[in-house]
């Protein structure tokens with residue numbers, strides 16, 4: 082094996098953990114699946130109103146089958162006033178008219194299944210919309226009533242009850258409590274909302290709430306869905322007595338969880354980090370055990386994936402113990418900077434933490450809540466998760482560096498054993514849209530922080546399909562609910578299709594090779610002898626080398642299967658990943 086020519090580090094300094102076996106357990110499809118996230122508002126608009134819809138998705142599904150993914154996950158398309166992009170659900174068992182009808186969903190699912198794509202839908206159990214019938218009944222009902230007991234209503238503190246029941250803050254900014262008014266107009270009780278005030282938290286200690294969500298699970302399972310992505314899966318249960326949080330929530334959109342595993346953090350993670358009284362409470366596990374039993378009644382490996390911003394990784398692994406969920410999003414991986422040591426550490430920690438409970442690791446770099454990785458990996462200043470980037474942000478991304486690193490990071494991710502998530506448009510190399518006009522922004526974070534945090538609109542801009550069509554093929558009328566940048570013509574899918582070296586072809590070929598070589602399953606083995614900034618590993622018969630440093634790295638002799646940048650001779654340039662079949 083050749084040695085990296087960056088001699089600033091000795092091999093001793095880059096000693097890596099022992100090889101780790103992974104993808105334990107059976108042969109269920111989700112253990113190694115590549116799952117494509119569709120954000121329905123922004124994927125494809127068939128009826129021309131500027132908002133994506135289910136018929137639009139159905140019409141575009143062949144593109145995803147051609148890309149080579151195994152499944153799609155649809156962010157919420159249920160009835161909703163859209164105060165939080167559909168994560169504010171007013172009816173869990175119906176489709177919002179802006180997206181279509183239940184029949185449209187049936188056609189989408191049928192088409193997906195014909196194409197060999199599984200379908201995962203989003204479940205939002207932590208809160209409903211304030212326009213959900215239950216909440217409307219609760220507001221109309223007296224204090225202490227059965228209707229109110231489905232949510233978390235409390236009297237205020239202070240003489241007139243005008244101090245909120247505790248000091249909890251909303252993830253989107255501002256306090257997590259809103260005061261109600263009595264029928265005579267006088268101020269009444271407060272209700273809890275960890276997110277927007279239009280998203281009241283349910284009380285999961287109430288058996289009626291539990292029964293209702295089992296009913297909702299069955300509603301979609303009976304219709305044939307293959308799984309559920311569970312929103313805020315760390316938040317359903319709150320600590321008894323709702324005590325003040327000694328360290329109020331600041332910064333990160335999901336509560337500051339998922340901290341990258343630097344050596345300092347590693348030391349800290351050896352002890353359990355403080356748990357806020359609303360995240361990661363033990364009581365959530367009992368709920369998922371019940372759901373597991375429900376899913377197991379159905380044929381065909383139906384799955385649950387947790388969106389749980391919990392760290393460290395061994396704690397997150399509790400969500401995927403054999404009698405609970407199947408996967409959890411690996412946000413520790415998403416939040417890891419493009420740096421060799423941190424990447425090696427998080428890969429090893431992920432495989433060992435999830436492997437210890439018999440679950441596959443997942444890998445994810447982008448989604449509808451974070452700055453797209455084609456921008457995030459080249460930011461020049463700290464950017465707390467959920468803050469977003471806008472015209473006045475410090476440390477805007479370096480454009481060419483961002484896409485170069487994103488391609489390298491994606492190629493590394495797609496080689497790792499376990500299940501990988503791809504967010505719509507990352508396969509086109511889309512960057513975060515930074516210069517959205519203020520009046521176009523819709524994320525509640527933007528409003529609740531008075532513009533201090535831009536929020537997540539920049540990763541939700543409707544995606545481009547055809548370079549020369551109106552709205553780049555997103556909508557036949559050219560309407561789009563968020564404006565698309567002019568530069569996106571050259572990133573449109575048809576402008577990249579079949580073009581050697583395009584990001585789309587990189588993803589397509591990576592998925593083809595991943596399948597051919599069974600990369601999603603098996604074990605990794607670290608390759609010794611490279612410098613600190615190089616991640617070098619073998620999966621099956623494929624050698625993967627990612628160079629996060631500045632110095633070119635000499636490569637072993639062999640056949641280049643795929644590279645994130647053109648290679649000259651046998652050297653791997655900075656910010657590049659290669660897949661090789663080493664000779665001999």
Ligand code: BGC
Pocket residue numbers: 165168169205276312313388449450
């Ligand atoms: C979803 C967000 C949403 C929040 C509240 C999250 O985890 O991914 O988009 O705003 O939950 O439902």
